[in-house]
Every structure is written in structure tokens, then in C-alpha cells.
Amino acid sequence: MRACGEVRQRSPRVGGEVRYCSPRVGGEVRYCSPRVGGDVRQHSPRGGHELREQRQPSGVVLPHERWAIAVGTPLVAGLQRRRGVRTALLVGAALVLLGAPLVVLAPALPFLVAGSALQGLGPAGLTTIAMSIAGxxxxxxxxxxxxxxxxxxxxxAGDVVAGTLGWRATLALPALSLAAVPFVLRRRPVTPLSGSTFDMAGAALLTALVTALVFVPHTWLPAGGAALAVGALLALRLRARPDGFVPVEVVRAPMFLVAAGPAFLLAVVNFGMMYALPPLLARNAGWSGGQVGLAITWPLLFGGLASYLLLMCTARSRLLVPLVLFPALSVAGVVLAAVSDAWAALLAAQALASLAAASGQGAFATRAAAAVPDGERSAAMGLFNLLYLLGAAFGPAIATLLVG
Structure with missing residues (x-):
């Protein structure tokens, strides 16, 4: 199966074609048509026709948007580090405002791709800003x-919007995130600024590295080779500019690495299971693609809502507690999915993986932010979220290798 592609399977229990969409690699997942991940996408068979193309535009749009989300995360964090929260917030909001009309009114595919890329850059930056100012x-x-x-x-939400306003309206749903911008600006959050000159070479190398890593799950040999080469150049750049775009104080902080590593692995498991379980549910329960998408929504909701309570229970504990608890929940989900084909067991497995990933993201982000000087907090959150997104990218690819 291809990540981000549509998959069809025949099911004797359904008596027809079961259709679902494989998860998206940039931190979101797709079932049938909607998009998950802070905003919503709806794929429509008519989309290619309206763009005067013979196929759906999603196969072209999604890689560019995935790239924009991954690249935008550290770039907006770097802007915040140098210019402050207000500037970074306004730039992120402006990117969303530029992208929304493009995706809604795009007369041709290149405009749709550009709009989706802008929609990826904006929300990615807003997320990083929110985490960096969480005190x-x-x-x-x-x-x-x-x-x-x-x-x-x-x-x-994607189904409702697409059914009432059309598939293009779902492409503009990231604009809803702008409702939070005035609230944040009224708070006037202040973060320490970096006094160093802008490291253009470091920013370019990190962008190139992220670009290569995003495409490793799809073209692993050339992208992997490029990632190794660019990574070596970035390491040399860190030695030349320890206070550059990628601060040495962050990447060499032991507690930051201890926190970011497990968050990456939890994302790999969670998003890998979100990729692997829908076809199993369709086959074993005889559900249609829509039924699978609806069913798997509930364990994901449980994981998101319950993660706050679990995070509060572990907030004052030693680091060893989340280091043991959250991976244990994730492993329990994997084992449960491996030993049972029952639909209830598979949904419970997804709930455990979702709970572990959502709780781990919050718990480990808090500790990663506390592990670096205040002036590098935004850079730390940018790199932390980048690793989490890369975990979401590699999870479906690893699931493909394991389950086919």
C-alpha cells in the first residue's frame, strides 16, 4: 500500500468494494476522504475535473503540503527566536490567509499546490508557537x-463541510485556527530573543535535511543518501556556528534528547497503527470504508481527551515515570493488535497507542522545553515538533513493511 494513496480491497462479507484511504505522512491520517491533523481535507472524484485534470489532485498536493508542514515547523520557530512571538504569529496567520483563497478559488493545479503549501506552513508555525509559550x-x-x-x-468535520459546502471548502478549514490569534496577541506573550545574526546557511541545510527525510518513506534510497549527506554538512555547520539556526545548546542537551526520542517513537507507533488497522477492521468486521472511519474516530478521541488527565497525573513525577508508562501503553497496543483480530481488540489497541502518543507529546515537550535556556525554548519546540512529525511520517512506512 502507498502512503497517502487510496486503497481498495474486496471483502466477501461486505459483498462489494471496501474503500479507505491510507494515512497521510505529515502528521495526519486519512480515512476515506477526510483529513486529520488540526485541519480537514476532503478528496473528491470531481476535484480533478474542476481543475481540468483527469485525476484527483491529492497525489500532487499532499507531498507538497507534507513538506511545508515539516519545513515550516522549525522555520517559524527560528523566526520567533529572532523576532518574537508577535511577528511569528502574524506571519503564520498571513500564510494561512494567503493559502485559503488560493485553495478555494484555484483555477489550476499549480495554484492549489501553492495554496496547500501555504496552509501547511501557517498552522505548523502556530502549533509550535502555542507549545513554546505554554508556561x-x-x-x-x-x-x-x-x-x-x-x-x-x-x-x-470534513464529511459535514464537504457535504454542505463542497470539497474545496475543506481545503480552507485551517483558516479556523486564526480565531485563536487575537486571543494570543491580547496576552502579549514575551519570549527572550536571540542576539546572533541570522544563520542563512544553517536554515538552508536544515530545510534540505527535512526535505530529504520527508521523502525517505517513499524513495528511501535516494532520499536516505541525500539525508546522510546533508546531515553531515549540517553537523559541520553546528561546529562553525554553535549559536546558529540549529542551536548547539538544544541538540546537545541530554534531557532534550531523552525527551524527544521517545516522543518520536510513540508517534511512529501511533500513526503506524492508524495506517495498519483500517484494512484489518474492514476485513475482519466486514465494515465499509465509512464505517471504519467512524469506528476508529472513537479511540482517537479517547486518546486525545484522556491524555490531558494522564498528563496531569504524571506532571510532577520523575522523568522515569513517563519514560516507562507511555512506551508501555504503546507496546500494549501493538501486542493487542498482533494477538487478536477482533474488532473490539483492534479499536482498544488504537486507543492505547493514541493515548500514549498524545500524552507523551505533552509530557515530553514540557521536559524538553525545560531542558534548554529560555532563549532557546522556541527552537527546542520547533525541533521537538519536527521529530514528532517525522515519527508520523515513518510510522505508516514501517507499518507497510511489517503488515504489507
Missing amino acids: SARAMGLVTASLATVRAASPL
Whole structure:
């Protein structure tokens, strides 16, 4: 199966064709048509016709948007580090405002691709800003639990919007995130600014590295080779500019690495299961694609909502507690899915993986932010979220290798 592609299977119990969409690699997942991940996408068979193309535009649009989300995360964090929250917030909002009319009114595919890329850059930056200004475990828990809950509810929202306003309207749903901008600006959050000159070479190398890593799950040999080469150049750049675009104080902080590593692995498991379980549910339960999408929404909602409570329970504990608890929940979900084909067991497995990933994102982000100086907090959150997104990218690819 291809990540981000539509998959069809025949099911004797359904008596027809079961259709669902494979998960998207940039931190979101797709079932049938809706998009998950803070905003919603609807794929329509008519989309290619309206763009005067013979096929759906999603296969062209999604890679560019995935790239924009991954690249935008550290870039907006770097802008915040140098220019402050207000500037970074306004730039992120402007990108969303530019992208929304493009995707709604795009007369041709290139305009749709450009609009989707802008829609990826904007929300990615807003998420990083929200996490960087969260001053407590409670605030961080609200941010990450909200992200997970919105990801879970997005398929249903996508169906409603597409049914009433058309598939193009779902492409503009990231604009809803702009409602939070005035509230944040009224708070006038202030973060320490970096006094160093802008590291253009470091920013370019990190962008190139992220670009290669995003495409590793699809073209692993050339993209993997490029990632190794660019990674070596970036390491040399870190030695030349320790206070550059990628601060050495962040990447060499032991606690940051200890926190970011498990968050990456939890994302791999969670998004890998979101990819692998829908076809199993369709086959074993005899459900249609729509029924599968609706059924798997509930464990994802549970994981997002319950993650806040679990995060609060572990906020004051030693680091060892989340390091053991959240991976244990994730492993339990994998084992449950491996030993049972019952639909209830598969949904419970997804709930455990979702709970572990959402809780881990909040708990480990709080500790990663506390592990670096205040002036590097935004850079730390940018790199932390980038690793989480890469985990969401590699999860479906690994699931493909394991389950086919």
C-alpha cells in the first residue's frame, strides 16, 4: 500500500468494494476522504475535473503540503527566536490567509499546490508557537490534548463541510485556527530573543535535511543518501556556528534528547497503527470504508481527551515515570493488535497507542522545553515538533513493511 494513496480491497462479507484511504505522512491520517491533523481535507472524484485534470489532485498536493508542514515547523520557530512571538504569529496567520483563497478559488493545479503549501506552513508555525509559550504542564497538556482531539474529530468535520459546502471548502478549514490569534496577541506573550545574526546557511541545510527525510518513506534510497549527506554538512555547520539556526545548546542537551526520542517513537507507533488497522477492521468486521472511519474516530478521541488527565497525573513525577508508562501503553497496543483480530481488540489497541502518543507529546515537550535556556525554548519546540512529525511520517512506512 502507498502512503497517502487510496486503497481498495474486496471483502466477501461486505459483498462489494471496501474503500479507505491510507494515512497521510505529515502528521495526519486519512480515512476515506477526510483529513486529520488540526485541519480537514476532503478528496473528491470531481476535484480533478474542476481543475481540468483527469485525476484527483491529492497525489500532487499532499507531498507538497507534507513538506511545508515539516519545513515550516522549525522555520517559524527560528523566526520567533529572532523576532518574537508577535511577528511569528502574524506571519503564520498571513500564510494561512494567503493559502485559503488560493485553495478555494484555484483555477489550476499549480495554484492549489501553492495554496496547500501555504496552509501547511501557517498552522505548523502556530502549533509550535502555542507549545513554546505554554508556561506550565497544564498549559502544554491543553495544547497537545487539543491537537489530538482535533485530529480525531477531523474526519467527521470534513464529511459535514464537504457535504454542505463542497470539497474545496475543506481545503480552507485551517483558516479556523486564526480565531485563536487575537486571543494570543491580547496576552502579549514575551519570549527572550536571540542576539546572533541570522544563520542563512544553517536554515538552508536544515530545510534540505527535512526535505530529504520527508521523502525517505517513499524513495528511501535516494532520499536516505541525500539525508546522510546533508546531515553531515549540517553537523559541520553546528561546529562553525554553535549559536546558529540549529542551536548547539538544544541538540546537545541530554534531557532534550531523552525527551524527544521517545516522543518520536510513540508517534511512529501511533500513526503506524492508524495506517495498519483500517484494512484489518474492514476485513475482519466486514465494515465499509465509512464505517471504519467512524469506528476508529472513537479511540482517537479517547486518546486525545484522556491524555490531558494522564498528563496531569504524571506532571510532577520523575522523568522515569513517563519514560516507562507511555512506551508501555504503546507496546500494549501493538501486542493487542498482533494477538487478536477482533474488532473490539483492534479499536482498544488504537486507543492505547493514541493515548500514549498524545500524552507523551505533552509530557515530553514540557521536559524538553525545560531542558534548554529560555532563549532557546522556541527552537527546542520547533525541533521537538519536527521529530514528532517525522515519527508520523515513518510510522505508516514501517507499518507497510511489517503488515504489507
